[in-house]
Amino acid sequence: MPKKILHGLDGSAGSFKALGEAIEIAKRFQAELHSITVEEVPRFAETVGEVIEEKAVANGKFKDILGKARDMAAKEGIFLQTHVLVGHEVKTILELIKKRGFDLLVIGFMGHSAIYERVMGSTCQTLVRMAPCTVLVVK
Numbered sequence: 001m002p003k004k005i006l007h008g009l010d011g012s013a014g015s016f017k018a019l020g021e022a023i024e025i026a027k028r029f030q031a032e033l034h035s036i037t038v039e040e041v042p043r044f045a046e047t048v049g050e051v052i053e054e055k056a057v058a059n060g061k062f063k064d065i066l067g068k069a070r071d072m073a074a075k076e077g078i079f080l081q082t083h084v085l086v087g088h089e090v091k092t093i094l095e096l097i098k099k100r101g102f103d104l105l106v107i108g109f110m111g112h113s114a115i116y117e118r119v120m121g122s123t124c125q126t127l128v129r130m131a132p133c134t135v136l137v138v139k
Contacts, residue, residue: 002104002134006097007035008127009082011065014108018138019069022106023076025136031104034081035069036096037062038089090126097133105131109139 007022009015019035026033039062066082073080085092097105107124128135 001029002031003029004032004100004102005034005104005106006093006100006102007033008093008105008107009035009037009065009069010108011037011061012108012110014110014138016068016072016108018106018108018136019072021136021138023073023078023080025104025106026073026078027076032081033073033078034083034100034102035066036083036085036093037065038092039084039086040089089123090130093127094130094132097131102133104134104136106136106138109137 002025005022005026007015007019009019022033022035025031062084066084069082070080083096085096087095093105096102105127107127109124124137128137
């Protein structure tokens with residue numbers, strides 16, 4: 001029985017479908033539910049101003065995504081603790097799993113970064129292979 005669940009949220013339809021499953025599991029087992037959104041900086045900024053500008057744009061996008069996720073959980077009586085971290089998706093997710101002791105990771109089959117052969121997203125595939133906990137992939 002999972003006690004601490006981490007859900008990967010990138011704003012894609014697949015990630016929200018996975019969130020629905022994570023909420024149901026959290027309800028069934030009275031587990032703690034967390035969500036992680038990883039902000040990747042796509043290019044090397046030349047000035048601090050460019051970093052601040054890109055961060056502001058990303059924060060606006062993530063605000064809407066996180067609000068929708070919190071609302072979904074709240075409708076089911078579940079508190080969703082959200083984490084927005086900067087870094088490489090896989091490395092950042094794995095570090096949070098280890099640091100916080102999650103025993104279940106719930107992720108969508110394909111997210112926004114899924115270009116890899118349209119079979120399974122490369123982030124998803126790597127997390128399944130490397131995560132130190134059980135991983136549920138939702139299609």
